[in-house]
Amino acid sequence: MTQTSKNIAIIGSGLVGSLLAIFLRKKGHSVTVFDRRPDIRTIEFSGRSINLAMSNRGWKSLRKVGLEESIREIAIPMDKRAMHVYDKPVYYQNYGKDGEAIWSISRGILNRRMIDLAEEAGTQFRFNEKVWDVDLPEAKIYTGETVKSAWKEYQFDLIFGCDGAFSRVRHKMQRRSRFDYSQNFIDVGYKELTIPPNPDGSHKLGKNSFHIWPRGKFMLIALPNIDGSFTCTLFLPFEGDISFDRIKTEEDAKAFFETYFPNVRKEIENLTQDFFKNPTSAMVTMKCYPWTYWNKVALVGDSAHAIVPFYGQGMNAGFEDIYQLDELMGQYGDDWERIFVEYQKIRKPNADAIAELSYRNFMEMSSKTADTMFLLQKKIEKHFAAKHPDKWIPVYSRVTFSDRPYAEALAIGDEQEKIMQEVMKLPDIESNWDSKEVEKTILRLLDNKKAT
């Protein structure tokens, strides 16, 4: 169904804002993107970014507007984890079946490319223009220098809030009655660090791996960039025995890396400089509802559902929001009220599911990686899945390599977990874990589930 051309404002020029602009331009709408920050193409990156891992849902959305190829150019496939366990040789875990990979992309580089593409598609960008207020029923926005300065008023037909976890648009919706909202921070922070390329421009570590140095309550990860460097992220508790709180001097930082990450210490050349130049950032799970206001305003991406980054799905979920919106625009044409109602109804349970899965991954990493029974359980699941790939698709694969709803992945994962709890109670499971009996038990439990 075609749509009548509307005058649309998007607040936020991040990844979701600029991709949404491209989709809306394809439908023939007039699109203006506001951002309180300067044009990211004209400034240095923030030093507070975790590299993105684009997976199936992200690519699917890009494909829908013909951008897949253009973005592959700035992405590096990672088909496995490289596990740098303390005092052991590196070992590898494939992410999926042959050829399945997630793709490392620098957030800054991707954002610049997306803005270029949106601009080419006819989007108007207004950088350095902060939105102070939104009139929801009238779809008006008010921008200005400060809260007290003279404000400029803009009238639109529709407004999309793509302004992230601390969205101004949502903030306005939140002051209304019957708006559910929550923000919950985890007690772990993160910091960006860099491994520069070799002098010849090549990568210092295997470039097709997602590198992980798991250390229980904290960990380091490294994702490759196309310039030969790696963007590393140190996840570490804010407070406590081993924490950001305890690293106050260059000596502290060096000692911390010598002790826990000796095999990578020398790669991070500007370690102490990065450490004290780059900010320590917090991570939040943000949920809200409703996501839309009548046929006037809708939240898309992090502004509607910010999640912790431990499943690598934040951007993918935001891009999938846009894919869904686009489907509904095709279905319902000018009935924006219907589009918005269906959009939030379809997406909300999926956003909640990926929030839950991401949080669980954080909990697993911080409390279960040292639990031998947990590791044994994962080993049994993997063993069984390899033998019966049709009967046991791991949750990770459902989330990362399929486009089935996140909520379905969560529900099936919970079923699998129940089965595994039964399996773990089997006598001598530690020695029998790869036996025929265990395999039969799982098959029987799977059949039972199907029967109910």
Next chain:
Amino acid sequence: MTQTSKNIAIIGSGLVGSLLAIFLRKKGHSVTVFDRRPDIRTIEFSGRSINLAMSNRGWKSLRKVGLEESIREIAIPMDKRAMHVYDKPVYYQNYGKDGEAIWSISRGILNRRMIDLAEEAGTQFRFNEKVWDVDLPEAKIYTGETVKSAWKEYQFDLIFGCDGAFSRVRHKMQRRSRFDYSQNFIDVGYKELTIPPNPDGSHKLGKNSFHIWPRGKFMLIALPNIDGSFTCTLFLPFEGDISFDRIKTEEDAKAFFETYFPNVRKEIENLTQDFFKNPTSAMVTMKCYPWTYWNKVALVGDSAHAIVPFYGQGMNAGFEDIYQLDELMGQYGDDWERIFVEYQKIRKPNADAIAELSYRNFMEMSSKTADTMFLLQKKIEKHFAAKHPDKWIPVYSRVTFSDRPYAEALAIGDEQEKIMQEVMKLPDIESNWDSKEVEKTILRLLDNKKAT
């Protein structure tokens, strides 16, 4: 320990704000209370109020500053529920043991009295003065006509946010990183209605009862006032078959009352007038953390922990916050950082517990009152508690008539629930519910708990 006199601002002149002012004046502090609304002593009440049920925790706090007697004058004891079940004669349920009662007080009348008392104690009130911004580290507040008008700056030593569920002070704290926050609305709204007194000034219903007309998904309650009237509250879903949404005309409202509340229809003389004059209000559970900012700012009462009203503990919990603060002021003198840290550490789990208990009461009322097994369980508990008052104190009594922590009441209640789930599995429990065997089973299960 004595305290050095501080210059203190309280935002909000409600019940918690005015009681806190009285406590702080007793300690010799200089106190200014700001409120964006006019002086409640000079205006009509809002018509959106549920009568208060003051119970033990509220009285205990008032007693500590010598106000108990003065407030008893405007309160009416209710020692029982009067249950107006559809098509049956009224029956009664005592709240506790002999002499235990909760006390009905009009929120408006109590608030006026508290402001009088705070003023007599030397508090300065600044009504009609809206706080637009708070500088947390500097303890400065900014007030003014509008967001754009010239603001007035005030410098204080300490600021208390007693500005309710939609607190401006908390709102400022919420914009900081690592501040946990949630607001969740229930899908039931409420509306204030009035049963006026008889022509001779007497009450139309028994005045020492909390009157309830339970109707499954909705209900009406009536609490006595000292002028002979009753303040009624209709709790009803916002949307659905029987809902506020479906009552659009005077005829709708009359028909609704004729159908579901025939025995009280004629008492609510101005029913349709009240119905369409008074607003329909929403109910929210609001949680946040931290509650304090260094040694400068603290949230007290609803601004820190708004709860749904189904346990009658909102004001009581807020008054208990103040009691706790006062204890800590006595203990730690001028160490306000310590006072604030301990205050939030002690109160937060208890605020979460009463939020949970209040929400569960709502769920019970709306989904379990028609469940015969649930009613049987309640009957067994009551029967057992009457025989063994030392072994089984109902959660309601712990919350309402004791001053033990809310969190303890919740934990013990959960233990009791586990025991009852075992009991309800006994064969023929429907016919054996008052047998020796059931009694012995409960005693045994209680002993088991103690042993673990």
